[in-house]
Each structure stands twice: as C-alpha cells, then as structure tokens.
Amino acid sequence: MSLEIIEVTKRFGQATAVDHLTLTVPEGEMFGLLGANGAGKTTTFRMILGLLLPTEGVIRWQGEPIDYSKGHLIGYLPEERGLYPKLKVQEQLLYLGRLRGMKKTDILPEIDRWLERFHIRDYANKRVEELSKGNQQKIQFIAAVLHRPKLLILDEPFSGLDPVNVELLKEAVLDLKRNGTTIVFSSHRMEHVEELCEHVCILRRGRAVVAGALRELKRSFGKQILVIQGDGPFEELARFPGVLQWKRTAEGVRLQIANEETAQAILGHIAGKVAVRLFALEEPSLNDIFIEKVGAAYE
Numbered sequence: 001m002s003l004e005i006i007e008v009t010k011r012f013g014q015a016t017a018v019d020h021l022t023l024t025v026p027e028g029e030m031f032g033l034l035g036a037n038g039a040g041k042t043t044t045f046r047m048i049l050g051l052l053l054p055t056e057g058v059i060r061w062q063g064e065p066i067d068y069s070k071g072h073l074i075g076y077l078p079e080e081r082g083l084y085p086k087l088k089v090q091e092q093l094l095y096l097g098r099l100r101g102m103k104k105t106d107i108l109p110e111i112d113r114w115l116e117r118f119h120i121r122d123y124a125n126k127r128v129e130e131l132s133k134g135n136q137q138k139i140q141f142i143a144a145v146l147h148r149p150k151l152l153i154l155d156e157p158f159s160g161l162d163p164v165n166v167e168l169l170k171e172a173v174l175d176l177k178r179n180g181t182t183i184v185f186s187s188h189r190m191e192h193v194e195e196l197c198e199h200v201c202i203l204r205r206g207r208a209v210v211a212g213a214l215r216e217l218k219r220s221f222g223k224q225i226l227v228i229q230g231d232g233p234f235e236e237l238a239r240f241p242g243v244l245q246w247k248r249t250a251e252g253v254r255l256q257i258a259n260e261e262t263a264q265a266i267l268g269h270i271a272g273k274v275a276v277r278l279f280a281l282e283e284p285s286l287n288d289i290f291i292e293k294v295g296a297a298y299e
C-alpha cells in the first residue's frame, strides 16, 4: 500500500510542467523529490494534494483515489509559507487544528509538546510576525503535522534554517517516519536527501530522469570518486587515463574515475612526488548523480 502517481502529466497552456510521471512511494517511507528550479516538484505536490488536477493520469493512495474530504490524511508544508502574521502562534495553531477537525482539548497539549520540542515555548503568545524566519518555519511545520497526517508533503522544509534547527527538524521528521507517516519532500540540498531518503526521483523538465532506491542508483552509477588531499600539484591528473572528471577542492582534488585500477595507477604515479595527507576511494554522492543527470539543465 502506498502513494502511486501513474502516468501523470500537467500542462499549463502550451507548457508541460509534469510529463508522464510515474512514481510509487511505499507506505511509511521517506521519499526525496529532486530537480532544478522549475523542474515540476511543486506542481507534482499540488496534484498530490488535490490543489491542481492532472491533465492526464491518476494519483492513488492505498489503491484508491485520494479522498480529500478526510482532512486528517495529508499534511503540507508549502514552499510559499502561509501563516497569518497578526495572529498569535498558539491561536494560529489552534485555528488550523480545528480546521482539520481536531478537538481543542486534543490540540492544546499537542501544540505545547511541539513548541517545547522546537525550543519555542516562550513564543506561544507572540504574533507570528514577531518571530524570526526560521522560527516561523518551525510553526509552519507544526501546522503541517499537528493532526498526525498519514501522508506528509514537505516542500523545501530545511530552507532558511540554521544547522541546529535543521537537525531539530530532521529528528522530528525521522520520528514521524518511525511512527508510520509516509513522507515526500523536496530539497535542493542533496546531503539532506541522502541522509533521510531510501528512494529518490530526479525530475528534469517534468520528466523523471532518475528514480529508484538510492543504494541501487549509487551502485549503478558506474564510476567511483577518488579524493586526494595534500600539497599538489594535481593538475596533470586531469589527463590521467581513467580520470573522467577533475575538480579542485580546498585541500586537493576530487576525481571521478572509471574503476579501482585507475586509483591504483594514480597512487603509483604520485607516490614520492607529492605529499599526500588523504587518499580515499568513495562511492558517488547523490550530488554527483544529480549533476550528471540534470547538470545540463542548469547551463
């Protein structure tokens, strides 16, 4: 049982924002939707939420079309944040909880628990506009999860948060997952997706160019990463046989290489010539995969 997006297309006039997209998000999983600006992530979310109708295709939850009359099913953190600036934090959350069909007696302890968890209990009676952007975002997150949705859609949940708050939010998201919530989120920060998601999909101009289990995608990437730190020069390695990509880093170079034999040959070549502090073979990162598949879209 899962969220299924089947052959979904969305056109705005002549423009195609989402193009024959097929995805399955298993129940209880955390799924990362990636793509350059304008790739179609938010449009996909809006269709899952029923805010936009697909031009073609269907979206199902647990094998049935999603029943939007059941307000408790979905939680949504929109990219364009949507709180009422003049309302006090607690009033605002209470109002949103009531809209989702919760009882006041159930909402208040839940609000308390979340404010405490996010270290913002003192702000309960402040107007939203008095809070910093990051704290407003935490309130928006609480608004999305207060009613304990089964399916949670988070559009860029970590943008604008400092590292401490990113960790707080990550832990909260992981707890929700542990309790069985199915989570789909978008992010431009590959390391967050890499840390949290088992499955990812990379969109390019509305089409899925990569989709599947992250482990599998890394394995099938077919290249390895060699990180060398030390006192160069490493420039000549750009032309070394088997080196597919050469990139300078703060402390040395990061190379994409064809196979382990290339690493061995490089080690033999630089031994005794340059002072090496680190020589490490790594698996490709999600960023490597993203740049290869979507890079051209940025050009």
Ligand SMILES: Nc1ncnc2c1ncn2[C@@H]1O[C@H](COP(=O)(O)OP(=O)(O)OP(=O)(O)O)[C@@H](O)[C@H]1O
Pocket: 012, 015, 016, 017, 035, 036, 037, 038, 039, 040, 041, 042, 043, 044, 079
């Ligand atoms: N209501 C609309 N009318 C016309 N075109 C739209 C509308 N909404 C989105 N689009 C277009 O659809 C495409 C996909 O936009 P979308 O907002 O889904 O991208 P995104 O992947 O969420 O981008 P970002 O990372 O910048 O948030 C873009 O070309 C956008 O201009």
